[in-house]
Amino acid sequence: MTFTQSHVLNPSLSHPKYRPDIDGLRAIAVLSVVAFHAFPNGLKGGFIGVDIFFVISGYLISTIVFQNLEKGTFSFSEFYIRRIKRIFPALILVLAASFTFGWFALFADEYKQLGKHIAAGAGFVSNLVLWNEAGYFDSSAETKPLLHLWSLGIEEQFYIVWPLLLWLAWRKNFNLFTVTVIVAIASFYLNVRGVLNDSVATFYSPQTRFWELQCGSLLAWMALYRKHAFASARHKLDGWLVAVVYREGQPVDGRTLANVLSFLGIALLIYGFSVIDKDSDFPGKWAILPMLGAVLIISAGPNAWVNRKLLSNRLAVWVGLISFPLYLWHWPLLSFAHIIQTDEPSANIRIAAVLLTVVLAWLTYALVEKPIRLGKHSGAKTLTLLLLMLGIGNVGYQLYLKNGLEFRDADALSKTQMFADVNGTVLFNTPEDWVDDRCRAELGASYNYLICRFTSATPKTLVVGDSHAAQFVYDSISHGADDLALVAVNGCLPFIDLVTINPTEQYEEKSTRCKVIMPIVLKLLRDFPSIQRIAFATRGAMYIEGSGYGNTETKNVYRIINGPDDVLVENYHKFIDGYLDSINPILKLGKEVVFIEDVPEIGVKAKNCVDERPFHISSKDRPECSVSRTSFDKRNANYRKAVDSIVNSTQHQVKVFSAYQYLCNDISCGGMHEDMSYFYDDDHLSMRGSHFIFGKFAEWLDR
Structure with missing residues (x-):
């Protein structure tokens, strides 16, 4: 029908x-x-x-x-x-x-x-x-x-x-x-x-x-x-259950079997x-x-x-x-x-x-x-x-x-000015703006995932890493610093053979993205003799500990692996080995290498610390945007230990700039300074924060 x-x-x-x-x-x-x-x-x-x-x-x-x-x-x-x-x-x-x-x-x-x-x-x-x-x-x-x-x-x-x-x-x-x-x-x-x-x-x-x-x-x-299918077998099973459960007098009518099924369920x-x-x-x-x-x-x-x-x-x-x-x-x-x-x-x-x-x-x-x-x-x-x-x-x-x-935010302009977000800067531009004309001419290829920027035809410092390398210098790049270049890929460590990956990513695609960093760096060092200093900056604690931090991030497990079948994952030693494999060829070229120890992760959206919600439940609605120094030290203990190991393995040829110390005191590490946000989200610096930290970096270099 x-x-x-x-x-x-x-x-x-x-x-x-x-x-x-x-x-x-x-x-x-x-x-x-x-x-x-x-x-x-x-x-x-x-x-x-x-x-x-x-x-x-x-x-x-x-x-x-x-x-x-x-x-x-x-x-x-x-x-x-x-x-x-x-x-x-x-x-x-x-x-x-x-x-x-x-x-x-x-x-x-x-x-x-x-x-x-x-x-x-x-x-x-x-x-x-x-x-x-x-x-x-x-x-x-x-x-x-x-x-x-x-x-x-x-x-x-x-x-x-x-x-x-x-x-x-x-x-x-x-x-x-x-x-x-x-x-x-x-x-x-x-x-x-x-x-x-x-x-x-x-x-x-x-x-x-x-x-x-x-x-x-x-x-x-x-x-x-098939309501009556296996009737004989069901009847026998019910009879057996009656004999097991009761002493005598209980009829074999299917109820005992039904009760056992429901209790088991x-x-x-x-x-x-x-x-x-x-x-x-x-x-x-x-x-x-x-x-x-x-x-x-x-x-x-x-x-x-x-x-x-x-x-x-x-x-x-x-x-x-x-x-x-x-x-x-x-x-x-x-x-x-x-x-x-x-x-x-x-x-x-x-x-x-x-x-x-x-x-x-x-x-x-x-x-x-x-x-x-x-x-x-x-x-x-x-x-x-x-x-x-x-x-x-x-x-x-x-x-x-x-x-x-x-x-809907009546005071959105004043909040944005106080918040000092990074819209319009190198990291948060559209991907089409991540690679400038000089990089395109130099590399001769298009990399949709690559951030490559020059502020001069003769840069002295090349900053290398992931989005934390970009957020470290985007204020300087936006204002045309004289001697700076940047090469970064979001979510990637600058390693030659190792790849950082989480369960939502495919190995082949992530490997293609991450493994372009160091060949590009070595090419730039050959083609631009003005570059005398390479500064590595990445979100180290996340890669070593294997997860994000705080209540805003996906808790994916990050692994540093050799290949898609690598199951013996131990991030700590691979982090050290990967950096040494990348740093040693640069040191042999007679270049200065600086390792930037990362800024703190505040664990909450920075916007929550600045904007006032129009609706409240309790006084807890606006967080402090800081973490205790104890929590920060615990989170970063293995990371700082790994940095020390890298320095020791290179006979102290690598210099360390501890960016976090300018946002931390003995009690806490915070993202707010004089009611201004130094963070854009839970772990990236805002424009103001980038300006502040890079200024401290410049002072450190002068000393």
Whole structure:
């Protein structure tokens, strides 16, 4: 029967019988996610609640599609109308509320990012957008109020692909069970294989997550078409369990088996909450725990003791009924609190956010969801919801294009002057401006990732390194210092054979970028005899310790490696060896080598220390933009030890300029001086900071 015929004959989709225990299972899923986000150290594996949702969604949606294909009543239009009326109302409300609150609470760069995520959420592609940004467990994730919509993106992509695939398989007379098994196995294989190679992609990709929804689909098929399969074996197993559990008099009627299945399912979930954490290779094989737990609980049926007494009680069912708006509201509230506080909010603020979440979820369910889902005028409601979703998506996209509406800051000009940011300088220009005409003529090639600048045809000092080399001198370059040249590649150490890489980067591409630095340096030394001094400047502590610092950065693991198959990573000694291999040929040329020990990392966005947010929660909203001297020394201990080793290995031919000492005292290392910011972000100097530090460097050279 064709789609058109089935729609005409019977436009009404049949739905599975309501089971209150499934709403109770939803309650467990949503409460675990909320608990993890509010108190991550309390329920470390709470995020697997999303995987429980996946199984439930796969079970219910597949039951609808299987049943109606069998009856000839399946209608794409009615199927998607129901999905729109179920999902759009609460989502539109949360997106609009996030946009409105962001207007009052966010800086322009934060508001721009929110706009992108509003557009992605409205288009149900949040998982794909977030995939290209950072991992779910990175610290930067806490400053993304719509991060949680990644799971909704995967579910919506499943709702689009899976019914269509089943309908096509049905028309071609394929076995739907076979199709479901094949898709589930393929997805699980990609998941297990992918989590070891690219954990971020595996977490967010639909193709590596569909198997969890497919397990719900398999359960739906078994419940519909093989309900009495293996009846003899089930009866014997139930009889054996009765004999093991009870002394006598208990009938062999399947209840004991159902109870064991539900107890086992709950036990698997509890175990998963306890042993899985953000450091696990997740989803991978670990995702089997929540998937299997949910499958066992659903398969046990509504009459199993756990399902009947625990999951079907009134409180659990009530939480399950509001679970969708509860999920949508909880993370924006917690994330906005984190952004405004510039750090993890206090326990009291997080508790208040959770309580407010429950109130908003109930109001959304009672006043928005139910009236729209039920009642008349279904077509008008659906069209209105579609237009509203398109509208909010377009608003988010325009917000992104217009750079977060910078005009919202009434005193933006004075704040920018006080902040003294580096827009328009060599590091923060567009990449087309990173290489000047003299470099192009000298190198004879285009390097999209290279920063190469001259201030004179006869420079005396060549500064070499990564973005910290560029930020060290960009004030001097911008003002045309007489004797300066710069060669740098962001995120690269100036090594000959070693490459610095994090899990989001491909070795071949990063190797091509990083390994051009030293050949260019040696060529410039040959072609410009005026260069007598080479100053190396990089963010050393990050490369040695293997991660960023503070609450603003992605906590990727940085490795210094010889090749793509190098697994014996020990950054400290490779840092030393890499620098010695680069420095020794320069010393043999009779050039002076200076090593610049890096400025402090302040660990927070410098803008938070200068700009006054229009919305406050507490007096903690504006950070100090400093770190204790103890924390700084601990962070940099191995780095400074490595610098000493480099100096000793070159018989003290390398001179060290300790840039950090001009921003540190015995108590702290700070980024604010006389109410002015010396930093642009959490680790790069502002224009004023660059001017200050390079001035100290010039004085040091004169001495």
